Amino acid sequence: MDKLINDFSLGLFVWMGVLFVLLVLLLKKFAWGPILEAVNNREEGIKSALASAEEAKKELQNLTADNANLIKEARAERDAMLKDAREIKEKMISEAKDEAKEEATKMIELAKTSIEQEKQSALAHLKKEVGELSITIAQAVVKKELSSQEEQIKLVEGMLKDVTLN
Amino acid sequence: MRSKFSIKSITFLLFLVSFVAVAQHNGQSDAKNLPKEEKDLKTSIKEYIDHHLLDSYDFGLFSYKNDEGKKIHIGAPLPVILWDGGLKVFSSSKFHYGETVAEVDGSYYKMYHNKIYKTDATGAISYDAEHHPTNTKPLDFSITKNxxxxxxxxxxxxxxxxxxxxxxxxxxxxxxxxxxxxxxxxxxxxxxxxxxxxxxxxxxxxxxxxxxxxxxxxxxxxxxxxxxxxxxxxxxxxxxxxxxxxxxxxxxxxxxxxxxxxxxxxxxxxxxxxxxxxxxxxxxxxxxxxxxxxxxxxxxxxxxxxxxxxxxxxxxxxxxxxxxxxxxxxxxxxxxxxxxxxxxxxxxxxxxxxxxxxxxxxxx
Known part of the structure; x- marks a missing residue:
């Protein structure tokens, strides 16, 4: 310890102190600062480049997934449209069928009624014809019959009988 | 470009000096090959090591003894800066590697064990009981080798x-x-x-x-x-x-x-x-x-x-x-x-x- 204190040189201490502190300050300004900053920037650059590459990869993956989804959706939509079209077709056909059936029924009904009417009118006409004919016949018969008294009474009675029966 | 040059020149300097220093060791062993210096060798090596561990006032590369037995130092002196009632700047060559007293503006300084003490014109240094110099030491801000x-x-x-x-x-x-x-x-x-x-x-x-x-x-x-x-x-x-x-x-x-x-x-x-x-x-x-x-x-x-x-x-x-x-x-x-x-x-x-x-x- 004694030797250490004896060896201690104030001049060297002062020079060393001044030179070293100066060296630290100068190097800080001209060397360490720029060097550490450059290295730091480089590291940050590498880090961000890696991150953006990762991002791009993820984006690409997303895009591919989106594409697949899009195709899937398109396919589903097409299927749905086809199904709709089929349904519409079937519905239209069945509706048309129903309508036709109804129309036919209606027409048949109409035909039936008109036939009935025709029949009624034909019957009426026939009845009239028959009536007229029978009157004509009756006239002829009556003309002939009424030539005798007895015959006339017989006729009336017979007619009256017929009437009640009708 | 300039800094590149300075790095290269420093490297070259180191390289050059390493050769010189290796040569120094060879020279030393030759000079101390004499049998009568056998006992001195150990102490001189010890002193050399002690000396190396200390700071020095000159940029010494090596020293040797010439034919007349005079020690020759190869190196460059460095400036000595003292504060002793005023700033005193002079070359360390004035000490002649501790062999002489340096006289600056009427004050005398002597180097003893690699430290500068204030003395009189004859370079007398007084010691205490433990052989430590009692002379005053001026504040020393010399540009030493370190x-x-x-x-x-x-x-x-x-x-x-x-x-x-x-x-x-x-x-x-x-x-x-x-x-x-x-x-x-x-x-x-x-x-x-x-x-x-x-x-x-x-x-x-x-x-x-x-x-x-x-x-x-x-x-x-x-x-x-x-x-x-x-x-x-x-x-x-x-x-x-x-x-x-x-x-x-x-x-x-x-x-x-x-x-x-x-x-x-x-x-x-x-x-x-x-x-x-x-x-x-x-x-x-x-x-x-x-x-x-x-x-x-x-x-x-x-x-x-x-x-x-x-x-x-x-x-x-x-x-x-x-x-x-x-x-x-x-x-x-x-x-x-x-x-x-x-x-x-x-x-x-x-x-x-x-x-x-x-x-x-x-x-x-």
Whole structure:
């Protein structure tokens, strides 16, 4: 310890102190600062480049997934449209069928009624014809019959009988 | 471009000097081959090691004795700056390596054991009972060898890292020396600063942690060159570093840190009173241990390495010298590791102390 204190040189201490502190300050300004900053920037650059590459990869993956989804959706939509079209077709056909059936029924009904009417009118006409004919016949018969008294009474009675029966 | 040149020229200088220094060792062994100096060799090696561990006022590369037995020093003098009733600046060549008295503006100074004392014209130094000089010591702010190397390393680091920072402006990837340095910087950030301090607060300490790591590492490595650099085995240097760690810890500490020192939560009241002085002591012991650890490790490394190199000259045999050369080589490799390891430990522990200063927790 004694030797250490004896060896201690104030001049060297002062020079060393001044030179070293100066060296630290100068190097800080001209060397360490720029060097550490450059290295730091480089590291940050590498880090961000890696991150953006990762991002791009993820984006690409997303895009591919989106594409697949899009195709899937398109396919589903097409299927749905086809199904709709089929349904519409079937519905239209069945509706048309129903309508036709109804129309036919209606027409048949109409035909039936008109036939009935025709029949009624034909019957009426026939009845009239028959009536007229029978009157004509009756006239002829009556003309002939009424030539005798007895015959006339017989006729009336017979007619009256017929009437009640009708 | 200019900074590239300066890095290259410094590298070249180191390379050149290492050759010169190797040559020095050879020369020394030749000069001391004489049998009559046998006993002196051990002491001279010991003195050489002691001398190496001290700071010096000149940039000495090596010395030798010429034919007339006169010691010749090869190196450059450095400026001496003293404050002794006024600023006094002169070249250290005036001391002639401690052999003469330097006269400056009517005052006389003498170097004794690598320290400058004020004396009279004859250079008389009086001693106390324990053989310590009693002469007054002027305030000494000399540009010593260590100051020169601190300055050189600071300059090298400044240009090197400034160039590296400039590269990032045009290119996100490091270039040149940055390729080697960036992993280290990232290691300090990701494995020292963030785990110990926390991602929220680490940024404000990064400049200090990075600077202290590279400074200690580079200067430790320089200490392994044959240049004779020994900056981190000066207690003043490690004291500055640990002082900064201490000041940063103390002045950036939150109230949680002070709470843990003066009123430790989660223990009985009586224990808190006992713990407070211990914790206060701990505040100072932590940076103190940093200071001593770095100083002692590097000093020990230098002493052991130089002793083993010195053994080569003592053995002077076909077995001993290669053996100690092998040992010195292995130890040098170990010291290379220690140089980095001590820088790492200093940085790591500093980060740990900063972490304790800004730690936030609600429960305990």
């Amino acid at each position: 100051v020169v190397f601190i300055f050189l390393v600071a300059l090298l680091m400044f240009f090197m890292f400034k160039k590296m920072a400039k590269n990032y402006k045009n290119n996100p990837l490091p270039k040149g020396v940055g390729r080697f340095l960036e992993p280290i910087i990232l290691y300090i950030r990701d494995d020292i600063a963030i785990p110990n301090i926390g991602a929220k607060h680490y940024k404000k300490y990064m400049s200090y942690l990075l600077t202290v790591f590279f400074f200690v590492w580079i200067i430790n490595l320089l200490g392994l060159t044959p240049l004779g650099v020994n900056v981190t085995n000066n207690i003043a240097v490690t004291f500055v570093l640990s002082l900064i760690t201490f000041l940063l810890t103390t002045f950036t500490a939150n109230k949680n840190y002070w709470g843990h020192i003066f009123w430790m939560p989660g223990v009985p009241k009586l224990m808190r009173i006992v713990l407070a002085p211990i914790e206060v002591l701990g505040m100072f012991i932590k940076p103190f241990s940093l200071m001593i650890r770095l100083y002692a490790n590097i000093t020990a490394g230098h002493i052991v390495l130089m002793s083993i190199i010195g053994l080569m000259f003592i053995f002077k045999s076909w077995i001993g010298s290669p053996l100690s050369f092998g040992l010195a080589f292995a130890l040098s490799l170990l010291e290379l590791l220690v140089a980095a390891l001590q820088a790492y430990i200093f940085t790591m522990l500093s980060a740990l102390y900063f972490g304790s200063a800004v730690e936030e927790h609600d429960d305990h």
